[in-house]
Amino acid sequence: MAARERLTSVHDHHAILRRDYPGLDEALRRDAATADVAGRLSDDVLAHLRSSGILAAAVPAAYGGLGAGAATTNDLIRQVAAADPSVAIILFQHYAVTARISEWATEEQKQRFLPPLATGEWIAASAWSESGAGADKRNLSTTADRTATGWSLNGAKTFTTGAGLAQLYLVLAQTSAPGGDDGIYGSDGQTFFLIEADRPGLIADTGMDLVGMRASATGFVELHGCRVPLDNVLGPVGQAARIIAGVRQSGATLGAVSVGIAEAALELALTHARRRGLDGAQAVRHRLADLAAQVESARALVERAGRRESSDPGTTTLLSKLHASRTGEQVCLEAQRLLGSAGYLRDHPLNRLARDARAVGLMGPTNDLTRELVSMPWTA
Known part of the structure; x- marks a missing residue:
């Protein structure tokens, strides 16, 4: 053969x-x-x-x-x-x-x-992030004040994926002054609200011109005296940090996005090698084999996170995001190098994948915050 x-x-x-x-x-x-x-x-x-x-x-x-x-x-x-x-x-x-x-x-x-x-x-879409709040969501300016019949929310959210497309937003707001909790993601005194897109006072804007994930409808959500009834609160009032902490225990991971990107980049590299007759070169095959190993290792860790088989599912989920997002970026970079001038064309799909791969590392929890969440117990 x-x-x-x-x-x-x-x-x-x-x-x-x-x-x-x-x-x-x-x-x-x-x-x-x-x-x-x-x-x-x-x-x-x-x-x-x-x-x-x-x-x-x-x-x-x-x-x-x-x-x-x-x-x-x-x-x-x-x-x-x-x-x-x-x-x-x-x-x-x-x-x-x-x-x-x-x-x-x-x-x-x-x-x-x-x-x-x-x-x-x-x-559904999540509206957690704010300009100036930091990746750890501990300095929110969005507030929710009690009214006679419910809550009134005021503030602005940024980098809300699906803004304008969604019919339901999960909004994070400060409902009381933060205390002295020692968590590093979210704060006490914060509450989650489920808010329908057509509720008066909620305005979604998809005007963010992103470098990567350009079709993700990522934009702003503004809240101007947005009134919601009491039964739009999700979970205990002032205890959103508990819900946030439980998210990573679920095994759901953004690393899955990065693995998909890496698989697509590897497929493009393989296709290029076949079309250019480079598959007869041992050096090229070995480079592709190394990329395939990276992709499979990231995929295996994401699968392990989803199965929640480890003794510490939360840490496994965080590590899967960190490892897979770095793998996605690295595989795209190596594939670009393999393509050479062919990958330098602006409309080559590999360039889109590379931009998208970089974006995952900036999504919450960002890779820097992920490192902090994983390593914080080691300081004890």
């Missing part, structure tokens, strides 16, 4: 997406490049995302969903990321909010919010 015939594609890591959500898979692969240039999802991709059924994965079966755990949702996110990382980030946030509702909501809230999240009628 010729060397070129032996150098085939990496294992088919996208079988579930192609089998169960073929319309979405096709639309993603067709429109990813044009969506990146336009800085927005095409109407066709958004329609397929809503109608495909993939948004139901993390919703419990009792509320119309598939009842999938982190291992499955991580895998779906990874496969979507291999086609379009921007959509994978939107999907990750949707799953994250869905999981928080499933875990912390009252029964009335579950009946109210989960069914439309399962059908695709609603997309």
